[in-house]
Amino acid sequence: MGSRKSGIVDPLPTPYSLFTVLNMTIEFVKYHGLGNDFILIDNRASSEPIVTPEQAVKLCDRHFGIGADGVIFALPGTNGADYTMRIFNSDGSEPEMCGNGIRCFAKFLADLEGSTNPTSRLRIHTLAGIIVPELTADGQVKVDMGEPRLLAEEIPTTLVTAGEKVINQSLNVAGQTWSVTCVSMGNPHCITFVDDVAAIPLEEIGPQFEHHPVFPQRTNTEFIQVTGRDYLKMRVWERGAGATLACGTGACASLVAGVLAGKCDRVATVELPGGCLQIEWSHDQKLYMTGAAERVFAGKIE
Numbered sequence: 001m002g003s004r005k006s007g008i009v010d011p012l013p014t015p016y017s018l019f020t021v022l023n024m025t026i027e028f029v030k031y032h033g034l035g036n037d038f039i040l041i042d043n044r045a046s047s048e049p050i051v052t053p054e055q056a057v058k059l060c061d062r063h064f065g066i067g068a069d070g071v072i073f074a075l076p077g078t079n080g081a082d083y084t085m086r087i088f089n090s091d092g093s094e095p096e097m098c099g100n101g102i103r104c105f106a107k108f109l110a111d112l113e114g115s116t117n118p119t120s121r122l123r124i125h126t127l128a129g130i131i132v133p134e135l136t137a138d139g140q141v142k143v144d145m146g147e148p149r150l151l152a153e154e155i156p157t158t159l160v161t162a163g164e165k166v167i168n169q170s171l172n173v174a175g176q177t178w179s180v181t182c183v184s185m186g187n188p189h190c191i192t193f194v195d196d197v198a199a200i201p202l203e204e205i206g207p208q209f210e211h212h213p214v215f216p217q218r219t220n221t222e223f224i225q226v227t228g229r230d231y232l233k234m235r236v237w238e239r240g241a242g243a244t245l246a247c248g249t250g251a252c253a254s255l256v257a258g259v260l261a262g263k264c265d266r267v268a269t270v271e272l273p274g275g276c277l278q279i280e281w282s283h284d285q286k287l288y289m290t291g292a293a294e295r296v297f298a299g300k301i302e
């Protein structure tokens with residue numbers, strides 16, 4: 001930015017205020033789930049997000065905007081659901097689902113509705129289907145995340161032929177062969193087990209997994225170190241958001257991959273840089289994720 005190389009001057013960023021970008025006043029609340037942070041917008045008066053993907057990129061900017069991994073909209077429910085959740089990643093792309101985001105969403109709705117009922121369960125319509133979060137008595141949120149999908153076309157990936165599963169398949173990334181397992185939680189995940197998660201050069205290899213040609217819709221990538229049959233350490237490179245402090249769908253997908261590989265039990269703690277999630281792959285085949293979601297602050301762009 002603004003640097004001089006061989007006589008070419010790169011343009012400096014054009015200054016902007018968020019109000020000029022949006023051209024309207026917007027109220028928002030910032031939440032995080034284990035440091036995976038989101039701007040929540042009350043969009044109940046309209047069935048389309050009131051912010052465009054391009055505007056969301058600017059809201060998420062950590063230097064010129066509010067700063068977040070994504071923007072989440074609370075829209076009216078459809079097909080019998082109580083609400084609809086839509087989300088834009090910080091690069092403006094729209095994922096099907098977000099695990100940490102839906103816990104924040106449940107807290108946001110409780111705040112909007114003034115509900116403190118610890119047993120309230122909501123049916124939330126997402127692009128990954130109906131997801132059911134529930135506020136627990138200890139202030140956490142437990143989410144019925146639905147069933148994982150394992151077929152190549154459901155991920156989607158071309159790593160194996162349609163109808164097959166990707167379990168411990170070789171994938172060449174950054175000149176290295178990785179053994180990967182792919183799981184969809186509505187959104188795509190590529191999981192690889194490593195001896196030491198701390199040693200993974202995430203910023204360097206994360207983008208190479210994300211944009212690998214075998215993933216036509218890109219992918220989220222999880223690096224997992226198994227430290228016990230009920231304890232996984234995870235680092236994540238998220239599609240459309242980069243290295244984040246946590247990923248709820250990624251933690252669920254990683255537990256499934258661990259069970260399929262015979263490396264862990266069906267109930268485990270997943271430790272992420274931002275904290276821990278409790279994940280269960282129940283015998284009804286559904287994933288249940290339990291963890292924190294915290295309100296950070298409320299604001300108004302004007």
Ligand SMILES: N[C@@H](CCC[C@H](N)C(=O)O)C(=O)O
Pocket residue numbers: 036089094095096097098099100101187188220238239240241244246247248249250
């Ligand atoms: N952080 C989220 C996942 C958000 C979506 C992801 N970046 C994608 O594009 O699929 C989570 O907690 O699940």
